Amino acid sequence: MISKKKRTPQLAVIGGGPAGLGAALAASKAGLDDIVMIERDIELGGILPQCIHDGFGSKVFKEVLTGPQYAQRYIDEISRTNVEVLLNTMVLELAGNRTITAVNSAEGMITIEPKAVVLAMGCRERSRHQVFIPGYRPAGVITAGAAQRDINIEGLMPGRKIVILGSGDIGLIMARRFTLEGAQVEGVYEIMDHPGGLPRNIVQCCYDYDIPLLLSHTVTFIHGKKRVEGVTVAHVDADLKAVKDTERFIDCDTLVLSVGLIPENELSKHAGVTLDPVTAGPIVDERMETTVDGIFACGNVVNVFDLVDYVTRTSEVAGRGAAEFVLQGRKREAPVKVLPGRNVKYVVPQFVSDLGRDIDFYFRVEHPERAVTARVLAGTTPLKSKKHKMVHPPEMLTASATVADIAEAAKAEGRKVDSLMVEVVDSGK
Amino acid sequence: MAGSIEDVAPLPASAGVVIIGAGISGCSIAREVVKYTDDVVILDKETDVADETTKANNAEVHSGIGEKYGTLKQKLNVRGNRLYDEFVEGLGIELKRQGLLIVITPRTLPTSMTRWLPKRVVRYLLERIVPRLIMRNGKKKGIPGQHVLTRQEIFEREPHVTRNAIAGVFDPTYGLVSPYKLAMALAENAIQNGAKLFLETEVTDIKVAEGAVASVVTNRGEIRAPIVVNAAGVFADTVADMAGAGGFEIHPRKGASLLFDRDITADYVHSSVAEFRMFHKGHSKGGGAMPTAEGNLQLGPTAIETGDRYDTSISAEEIEEIFERFYYLLPDFPRSAIISAFSGIRAPTLDEDFIIEASDRTKGFVNVAGIQSPGLAAAPAIAEMVIGILQGLGVPTSRREDFDPVRPAPPRFTELTDEERDSLIEKDPDFGHIICRCETVTEAEVVNAIHGPIPAKNMDMVKRRTRVGMGRCQGGFCGFRCAQIIARERGIPMTEVTKDGAGSWVFADETKHMLAEGDAGEAGQ
Numbered sequence: 001m002i003s004k005k006k007r008t009p010q011l012a013v014i015g016g017g018p019a020g021l022g023a024a025l026a027a028s029k030a031g032l033d034d035i036v037m038i039e040r041d042i043e044l045g046g047i048l049p050q051c052i053h054d055g056f057g058s059k060v061f062k063e064v065l066t067g068p069q070y071a072q073r074y075i076d077e078i079s080r081t082n083v084e085v086l087l088n089t090m091v092l093e094l095a096g097n098r099t100i101t102a103v104n105s106a107e108g109m110i111t112i113e114p115k116a117v118v119l120a121m122g123c124r125e126r127s128r129h130q131v132f133i134p135g136y137r138p139a140g141v142i143t144a145g146a147a148q149r150d151i152n153i154e155g156l157m158p159g160r161k162i163v164i165l166g167s168g169d170i171g172l173i174m175a176r177r178f179t180l181e182g183a184q185v186e187g188v189y190e191i192m193d194h195p196g197g198l199p200r201n202i203v204q205c206c207y208d209y210d211i212p213l214l215l216s217h218t219v220t221f222i223h224g225k226k227r228v229e230g231v232t233v234a235h236v237d238a239d240l241k242a243v244k245d246t247e248r249f250i251d252c253d254t255l256v257l258s259v260g261l262i263p264e265n266e267l268s269k270h271a272g273v274t275l276d277p278v279t280a281g282p283i284v285d286e287r288m289e290t291t292v293d294g295i296f297a298c299g300n301v302v303n304v305f306d307l308v309d310y311v312t313r314t315s316e317v318a319g320r321g322a323a324e325f326v327l328q329g330r331k332r333e334a335p336v337k338v339l340p341g342r343n344v345k346y347v348v349p350q351f352v353s354d355l356g357r358d359i360d361f362y363f364r365v366e367h368p369e370r371a372v373t374a375r376v377l378a379g380t381t382p383l384k385s386k387k388h389k390m391v392h393p394p395e396m397l398t399a400s401a402t403v404a405d406i407a408e409a410a411k412a413e414g415r416k417v418d419s420l421m422v423e424v425v426d427s428g429k
Numbered sequence: 430m431a432g433s434i435e436d437v438a439p440l441p442a443s444a445g446v447v448i449i450g451a452g453i454s455g456c457s458i459a460r461e462v463v464k465y466t467d468d469v470v471i472l473d474k475e476t477d478v479a480d481e482t483t484k485a486n487n488a489e490v491h492s493g494i495g496e497k498y499g500t501l502k503q504k505l506n507v508r509g510n511r512l513y514d515e516f517v518e519g520l521g522i523e524l525k526r527q528g529l530l531i532v533i534t535p536r537t538l539p540t541s542m543t544r545w546l547p548k549r550v551v552r553y554l555l556e557r558i559v560p561r562l563i564m565r566n567g568k569k570k571g572i573p574g575q576h577v578l579t580r581q582e583i584f585e586r587e588p589h590v591t592r593n594a595i596a597g598v599f600d601p602t603y604g605l606v607s608p609y610k611l612a613m614a615l616a617e618n619a620i621q622n623g624a625k626l627f628l629e630t631e632v633t634d635i636k637v638a639e640g641a642v643a644s645v646v647t648n649r650g651e652i653r654a655p656i657v658v659n660a661a662g663v664f665a666d667t668v669a670d671m672a673g674a675g676g677f678e679i680h681p682r683k684g685a686s687l688l689f690d691r692d693i694t695a696d697y698v699h700s701s702v703a704e705f706r707m708f709h710k711g712h713s714k715g716g717g718a719m720p721t722a723e724g725n726l727q728l729g730p731t732a733i734e735t736g737d738r739y740d741t742s743i744s745a746e747e748i749e750e751i752f753e754r755f756y757y758l759l760p761d762f763p764r765s766a767i768i769s770a771f772s773g774i775r776a777p778t779l780d781e782d783f784i785i786e787a788s789d790r791t792k793g794f795v796n797v798a799g800i801q802s803p804g805l806a807a808a809p810a811i812a813e814m815v816i817g818i819l820q821g822l823g824v825p826t827s828r829r830e831d832f833d834p835v836r837p838a839p840p841r842f843t844e845l846t847d848e849e850r851d852s853l854i855e856k857d858p859d860f861g862h863i864i865c866r867c868e869t870v871t872e873a874e875v876v877n878a879i880h881g882p883i884p885a886k887n888m889d890m891v892k893r894r895t896r897v898g899m900g901r902c903q904g905g906f907c908g909f910r911c912a913q914i915i916a917r918e919r920g921i922p923m924t925e926v927t928k929d930g931a932g933s934w935v936f937a938d939e940t941k942h943m944l945a946e947g948d949a950g951e952a953g954q
Contacts, residue, residue, distance in 0.1 A: 040863065040866065088862065090863035090866060090869075092869065101847075103850065103854070103861050103863065104861050104862070105854065105858035105859065105860075105861035105862050106858070106861070107861075108850065108851040108854040108855065108861055109847045109850055109851050109854075124901075124902050124905060124906070125902070125905050127768070127901075127902060127903040127904075127905060128903065129687075129688075129767050129768060129769050129770050129903065130765070130767055130768065132745070132748055132767070132770075134742065134743050134744045134745045134747075134748060134770075135742050135743070136741065136742045137741070137771065138928070138933060139927065139928035139929075139933040139934060139935050142908075143905045145905070146905050146906075146908060146909065149909060150909060150936070151940055154909065154923075155939050155940045155942060155943035156923055156924075156936040156938075156939055156940065156943075157936060157937045157938050157939065157940055158935070158936060158937065159937050160937045181940050181941055182941055220745065221742075221744075225739060225741070226928075226929070226930070226931070226932035226933040227928075227932055227933050227934055242745070253937070266692055269692065
């Protein structure tokens with residue numbers, strides 16, 4: 001019989017990517033000495049090891065690192081703690097009472113009963129049928145992240161003549177990567193009238209390599225019964241419907257999809273964690289605690305961030321929050337809602353359990369806008385504001401509210417702050 | 430080097446019975462024949478069994494209510510449904526008889542009929558008369574257990590059904606079974622009992638001598654056989670013509686379906702749900718919303734005439750049509766939970782009935798043609814009918830004493846208890862290594878599929894046997910690992926791994942960096 005060890009750690013962190021690493025490290029620094037981190041892959045770092053381009057760490061480290069470099073800093077630090085890392089281990093189930101069932105080859109079935117849990121499972125890529133691309137089902141339709149793994153980790157080319165659908169960051173980065181590997185990138189097609197990726201990636205990955213980026217375009221048919229033989233692309237109208245007579249055939253052997261990321265919350269759902277329909281991630285409070293006591297969440301499982309730096313920051317908040325929960329216990333007070341206001345799609349955290357501490361907000365706008373001011377309202381009182389020359393939906397914006405700000409607003413209104421709102425308004429007003 | 434053809438045995442010079450086509454019909458017949466003789470050869474041009482129409486079938490074991498009274502397919506459907514439990518016994522295949530809820534709505538009667546009638550009368554017809562018509566129709570066809578449901582009873586059973594529902598009929602004998610898994614299990618059990626299966630073996634001619642079949646010519650050689658069964662699906666007319674036993678035409682009709690994320694739709698409907706529409710055009714029985722054997726929700730199928738027997742594409746219009754149809758029946762359907770869309774080609778004849786008969790022109794040649802829906806439901810009865818015909822042509826009539834009906838099904842991690850999992854992992858640590866996280870499939874299951882009785886040679890074959898890549902990420906994470914295991918187990922380079930056979934390559938070549946390393950290595954030698 002395999003010796004089946006039941007673990008009862010203070011904290012279990014599910015996922016060993018940047019979010020899990022940050023949370024485990026922060027919890028360890030905050031005083032927890034019995035932490036288990038569970039990772040299904042053969043190594044830590046999540047998606048970072050395959051992100052060999054640079055641009056990581058500008059906010060956290062104030063320097064520009066590659067993905068593997070960024071990950072390694074945390075992996076090295078984790079190795080100096082006594083965090084137990086279970087690699088090649090798959091979590092099968094998380095119960096609402098925080099009991100984890102996992103499996104690996106070395107130990108078989110594993111039960112973990114931690115005092116607190118941090119969800120750090122990250123996200124997955126949306127696939128072909130989720131964006132309704134008609135046609136055949138040949139080999140050669142691949143998501144951008146999978147293509148990135150093939151090339152950067154495995155040294156294999158998924159194709160030679162490429163069409164990319166979706167101008168999310170990974171799609172743009174892969175346009176460049178395929179080109180550098182000698183493949184022909186026929187173009188990047190984006191259904192929206194604005195790009196899905198960061199402006200710097202559009203310039204550095206498309207324009208610098210003369211790769212056409214076509215907005216308001218989509219793929220309307222995949223040709224080829226065995227292997228992709230081409231795609232039909234078309235212009236789309238204001239309702240995002242393909243305009244028939246603009247259809248044209250593009251010869252290619254591979255269609256790369258960069259059509260969005262979805263937080264991976266199957267475990268969260270089974271544990272009874274309430275999800276936000278807009279972010280597709282758990283609703284969290286200012287400590288990144290979900291609606292289930294003692295279950296925290298951070299990084300891309302909460303909502304898809306544009307920068308790994310924000311993943312790290314939220315993971316540190318979650319790690320510290322979990323440590324506090326374990327060491328001091330915590331009663332949550334009546335929650336104060338955080339609402340998205342004008343031109344704000346969503347805000348994380350979605351609620352605040354404790355107004356007695358500084359809060360960082362992460363939010364995205366609904367549509368691009370020039371010369372705007374982003375601000376937090378406590379009740380109806382505006383707190384600090386920040387001017388932006390230009391805002392785009394792909395870009396994550398941040399705002400904060402300090403204890404002092406909130407107390408002052410309460411004083412001005414002559415009552416307790418019972419709601420918070422983040423809004424983006426015209427700078428002229 | 431392992432190849433696709435080199436690693437299987439050469440064709441035998443002769444066989445007692447040759448079955449052309451390893452779809453659900455061919456496999457059902459093979460398993461029936463092998464109960465009496467092991468001298469059976471099954472041929473299929475594809476890389477896998479169930480690789481064409483069967484794999485895209487909607488899994489419905491119909492009761493027979495939808496078929497025209499008195500047709501062969503209606504009789505075989507009702508009979509097949511009754512035989513099903515016995516048919517799957519020992520195969521390790523689950524038949525879920527979760528029933529069909531036929532919903533009567535204001536759309537049930539065409540407006541061309543109702544617009545002349547007072548509203549009260551229409552209501553009365555829909556609420557009182559139509560259910561009785563359905564019941565009477567079922568009774569005539571010999572379908573047991575049907576009963577009428579009131580509007581309220583419909584909502585208690587299926588809360589997501591449209592509030593426009595007026596009445597319903599529940600058909601409890603209707604069930605679901607995985608068509609390709611069943612075909613595979615039947616084929617495996619046939620092989621286990623002595624049948625020989627040859628894949629990627631395309632019939633190019635059938636030789637006839639003195640009015641009787643003499644041999645079957647394939648791309649891999651010729652087999653002499655006194656009895657040939659034509660279960661060639663969409664190509665049944667072509668094959669029949671080769672033997673001079675034709676005279677019918679298959680006109681391919683496409684059916685497309687959509688598949689949804691199990692986690693989101695698991696409790697969405699409990700039985701299959703279909704809207705009843707009288708005099709509605711189209712040759713599909715209307716399709717329905719159904720939970721598959723694995724618990725994913727499936728919507729479809731469509732019915733579109735297509736001139737192309739290979740047209741397994743799905744168009745934007747078809748997707749829209751399915752959504753439009755089911756939005757009426759299930760208005761709150763979570764459209765975003767879609768994970769896959771697929772289509773297959775039905776193989777009807779112009780008469781729209783099954784043709785199951787020994788040819789009167791070419792002795793020893795048996796057509797099993799025009800098998801479209803309810804072909805899956807009728808499969809046990811088709812096999813029963815065909816064995817009768819074959820025995821008339823000389824197949825032994827006494828059952829083999831050494832026939833073993835039990836097919837050892839490989840263990841599925843998800844279906845085991847924790848104790849069973851632990852003891853498996855102890856014996857084979859690969860059972861503790863999850864390859865596909867959406868469907869919780871272990872490396873050991875993939876390895877078993879690759880070395881199974883019908884070895885999985887490509888990614889789609891592994892997928893059909895293990896569900897790797899069938900989940901919500903559609904292979905985004907597990908695709909590479911699966912390819913890697915295939916390459917390792919089959920001893921081939923990654924660039925030779927295919928999705929589903931020749932031409933469906935997955936990797937073009939190695940990256941520049943790797944190629945450069947390779948060159949340097951060679952130069953150094």
